[in-house]
Amino acid sequence: MTKTRLAYSKKEAAAATSISVRSIDYLISKGQLKAVKIGRRIVIPARDLEKLIYNGSGPLRESRSVASAVEAGVS
Secondary structure, three states, rough: OOOOOEEHHHHHHHHOOOOHHHHHHHHHHHHOOOOOEOOOOEEEEHHHHHHHHOOOOOOOOOHHHHHHHHHHOOO
C-alpha cells in the first residue's frame, strides 16, 4: 500500500514547489491557495498544491529582459 500525503505544512509546501514560504503566505492571503487550520497548525491540502502547480495562480508575466531579448532576436 502506498502512502499518499493529504496535506503539507507551509514549509513543506514551499520545499515541494521550489517557492518561498513567503510566496506560499502571499498565495494563501490572496485566496489563490487553500490553507486549512487544524488546531494551531496550518496545512495546505495536497490536492490544492497540485492545482497550483498544474494550473498556476494567474497569467504569466514576461520580464523586461526576456521580452527585450525576444524583440532583439536573441535566443
